[in-house]
Amino acid sequence: MANTLLSIQILPQTPGGESSLPYVDRAIAVIKASGVPYRVAPLETTMEGELGELLQIVQRMNDAMTEMGCPSVISQIKVYHNPKNGASMDRLLEKYPDGK
Template sequence: MANVNLSLQVLPVVPDCEIYYVVDQVIEMIKATGLKYVVGPFETSIEGELDELLEIVKKAQTICTELGAERVVSIVKIDYKEEGVTIDEKVSKYK
């Protein structure tokens, strides 16, 4: 299967002073996958196979709840085409 892009924004319902810590743990999990990713001010974009990326979304929910989130709102965007799509093809002209 070709690579796709998935952007994930997690909004854990935790006290304000804990939000960055919880989100940082999700980003560390993404980093540990070895996949290409880009952290932005609102979301993290990841490049990989769709099934693997959807597993990351599921793990992100678990991390948030294990760290005390009563609820997690996640916004997911997927850019998919059969021949694949890369982060570089979208943003390289801006670097």
């Protein structure tokens, strides 16, 4: 059972001031490749898993931005950690099945 939800908004400083969308797409691809459950929302992406594993994914996301040529990256994260009872996106959202 997962014990953590981690939401991240990654804000790369792009080379030459170009659009950040391809960089954000790459960051989301890092999450997808990790195999953890995740949900993309308009302003952040939420992952579900073990705290250490999710923090390693954040590290890989930042590394991917550097590899793409970004001189700096801001990663704003929110963490919900519940080792006793676990953490689940589905459980937290069950009252809102249609997202409204």
